[in-house]
Amino acid sequence: MLTGAGLFTKMLWLTPILLLVGAFFITAYEGFEIDKATKKYREYTAYLFIKTGKFEPYSEIERIYINKGKESQRIYTMHTNQSAEFANELYKGYLKFSNGEKVLLQTTKKKDVMVKKLTALAQYVNAELVDNTV
Numbered sequence: 001m002l003t004g005a006g007l008f009t010k011m012l013w014l015t016p017i018l019l020l021v022g023a024f025f026i027t028a029y030e031g032f033e034i035d036k037a038t039k040k041y042r043e044y045t046a047y048l049f050i051k052t053g054k055f056e057p058y059s060e061i062e063r064i065y066i067n068k069g070k071e072s073q074r075i076y077t078m079h080t081n082q083s084a085e086f087a088n089e090l091y092k093g094y095l096k097f098s099n100g101e102k103v104l105l106q107t108t109k110k111k112d113v114m115v116k117k118l119t120a121l122a123q124y125v126n127a128e129l130v131d132n133t134v
Helices: 002-006 014-026 111-125
Strands: 029-035 040-047 050-052 061-076 083-097 102-108 128-131
Touching: 061 111, 083 111, 102 111, 111 128
Parallel strands: 061 128
Antiparallel strands: 029 040, 040 050, 061 083, 083 102
16 A cells, blocks of 8 residues: 555556555455344455355354463574574354354453453353353
8 A cells, every 4th residue: 555655656557556455455354243133144254344255044052162272483583593482372262053063253362352252242142151261
């Protein structure tokens, strides 16, 4: 987007293309949506705020649960052969349907944020919230 804005005076025809491509990438996100009235859900990907994804029916939501995991990243220095490894605890929230299908809802490093959001979702869909991290 910055390149498109910078080329505004020199290549006027290229500016809208670069701005559109930049906006496409900046507005991209994934999400999950539940329609409780029709008992349908979808996992979607949105670009330029337009959601794409197919609604799937479900019979019942069994539970919502939180699992704990670890994420590690190894970083190598540029001039030496040494490396450093960084490890973080992650909390992952899942929704489980009665047919056994599981959907990843959210991943975060802060458990209290996860519990707050999933508690509201559990109340909305009348499901049990299970914390497997204890």
